[in-house]
C-alpha cells in the first residue's frame with residue numbers, strides 16, 4: 001500500500017528522531033536510509049511501505065497471535081518468561097502448571113526452598129540461575145512494588161533478571177504494545193533488511209518507527225511464528241515464504257551478503273535472551 005506524502009514525511013521524521021536517540025543511523029542523503037552493513041539502499045518511505053506490507057502479510061498468514069506461554073496473571077507471565085530463556089514454550093508450559101499450583105504469589109516464590117524450586121523447573125535448563133532470578137525478582141516485587149508487577153518498562157527493567165525483552169513480553173500481557181526481540185525477531189529483521197544491527201535494543205529501536213504501535217506485540221509474535229516455520233536459522237524456505245516479494249534476502253536464498261559473518265542463531269548474549277520464542281529449530 002503506497003504511503004501518502006504526509007505519512008511518508010511523518011515516518012521520515014520518526015526514523016530521524018529515533019536515529020538521533022541512538023537507534024538507526026541518520027540519513028546521509030535526502031530521503032535515503034544508510035545501507036549499514038551492506039543493506040540494500042532504499043528510501044525511508046520505501047522501507048516504511050515495505051514494513052507495512054510485511055505487517056499485512058504476516059497478519060494474513062497468522063490471524064491469531066497470542067502469547068504462547070501459559071499464564072493467568074502478570075506475575076505468572078513474568079515467571080514463565082524468565083523460565084523461557086534458552087528453553088522452548090512447550091518445555092515451559094510443561095512445568096508451569098505444577099509450579100503455579102505449588103507457588104502462587106511472589107511471597108511463595110521468595111520463601112520457597114531453593115532445591116525444591118530448582119527441582120520443579122529443572123527440565124527448562126539453567127535451573128540454578130533461573131531459580132535465583134525468580135527468587136530475586138519476587139523479593140524485589142515484594143520490597144518495592146507491594147508484590148504487584150509494575151506496568152512500566154522503566155520499573156520492570158529494574159527487577160533482577162528482567163531486560164527489555166522480558167519486560168516487553170510482560171507489558172504485552174497487560175495489553176501495552178511492545179516489540180519483543182528474541183533470536184527469531186533479530187534474524188528475520190536482518191534478513192528482511194529492516195535493521196543493520198545485532199544488538200536487540202537497537203533492533204527494537206529500528207523496528208518501532210516502521211511498525212504501527214498497535215501492532216508491535218503481534219508483529220513480533222508473528223515474526224517468531226514465521227521464524228520457526230519458514231525462515232528458520234539453517235534453512236530459510238524462501239520459495240514457500242509469504243514475504244518473499246518484499247524480502248530483499250529472497251534473491252539470495254535467505255543468505256544475503258549483509259548477513260555474511262553473522263550467525264543466523266545470534267551471538268551468545270542474544271541467544272541467552274531468547275525468550276518466549278524458544279530455540280530456533
Ligand code: SF4
Pocket residue numbers: 188191192230231232236237238239241242243244247248249250253254255
Ligand atoms: S523470503 Fe526467505 S529470507 Fe526472507 S523472510 Fe522469507 S524465508 Fe526468510
